[in-house]
Amino acid sequence: MKSISIDVENLTVAYHGKVALHGASLQIQAGSISGLVGMNGSGKSTLFKAIMGFLKPVTGRVLINGLPIKTVQKKSLVAYVPQSEEVDWNFPVSVHDVVMMGRYGYMNILRIPSANDQRVVRESLERVQMWSMRDRQIGELSGGQKKRAFLARALAQKGRVLLLDEPFTGVDIKTEKAMIDLLLELREEGHTILISTHDLASITTFCDQVVLINRTILAYGDTSKVFTEENLSRTFGGSLGDLSLSKSQIIRGNKSESD
Template sequence: MESINYQNFRIDAENICVDYNGKVALYDANLRLKPGQICGLVGMNGAGKTTFFNALTGFVNISKGKIRINGESLRSAQKDQTIAYVPQNEGIDSQFPISVWDVVMMGRYGSMNIFRCARESDVQAVKDAIERVDLIDQLSTPIGNLSGGQRKRTFLARAIAQRASILLLDEPFSGVDIRTEKLISELFIQFKNEGKTILLSTHDMIHVREFCDLVLLINKTVVAYGETSEVFTPENITTTFGGISPDFLFGPES
């Protein structure tokens, strides 16, 4: 039997199970992603998408299975700043008294000393990241005064400043304006060319077809996983969404 070289995979989640006080949220889920791959995570509300992200960031402990990041443990991936998480707009306190600059600087915290003093290189990384998301004129704006799209871009900038090779994005396109959507699309292409690995959850079929090389359909466990063209079929989608047809979910054109 051919032995698997785990270092080939950026993300290798094997049979992971997560339960919250005995209530199963995700079971026997598998995922393998290589550098430069973009994978869509699709499922109903409560199907375990956020739980999957929580497991991959180490925010919840998995009760069974194994997660390897670049062939190493999750803990060493955290130490190396390998994974960046971009939350949903609803997932953050928008009234928190903090500026765009300070949020993006948080992307550098993991590589700073204990006082989190910014070095010259950190300041440059933050500046570059904010430039890439086109928010340079909003540096000191409190996040509460930003639009949904600008807020999304702020958190993308944090992930860029972190220089993570794996990006986990929870609903990156929800609640954003056209300009932000276009900017995120362009960033995805750049990230792919830079060899970053992206896992994004979305409710939008068109985005899956447009950006994702791979798609992971989940409903508490993996319903189907593979190349988008092969896996993203009406039958699989119907199974994922508990028997509801894709026409009903996304309109007849899709």
């Protein structure tokens, strides 16, 4: 699989004239995992939505492998897992239906799944250990199961770029570890992954790059260079103590089962 880069150039995004993200620039290397880190309201979801082309920027642009998102989306290259709050969980669809939505870009207007679509949906559900729950209504799932169902939808889309907005929120430590292992596998397969998370302690265990955000991009680059005490203080406006993060977790990451 050929890996794909993401370039964000001088991006400014506003909601009803109020700027949420200004002058944001960053580069995500093809075939890497990047952790997007920032406080509540710092603009993480806004950045995801702008990369997806859901929000029209006031200034700047986003290039996926050098191409505008509109061109790329026709090929279903970028898959997005939104925050749980963005999903209507009362919508009467099964887990299987949700994952099949990842195949819509490959179907004609009648949306009749082919044998290949059925196979890909099954494989995607099996990869997140959700095949046995395929007939459940999405509203009946636990927080972690909801996240896995939407990750399966992204896998079914066969996007080469995966944008994951807080996939670990409400997920237990065992499931988070299984998801991280899956992300590492997906990177080996050539996917480019941008993931926002509030679990700072696990960043150094799986992210090649870190992007620090507070209404603009404060820093980005190799985790070993960017995930520093000074940069985190700038991002969160406090000390490491406030972040419940030890120096060792910044340097090499040491999240344990008992955390």
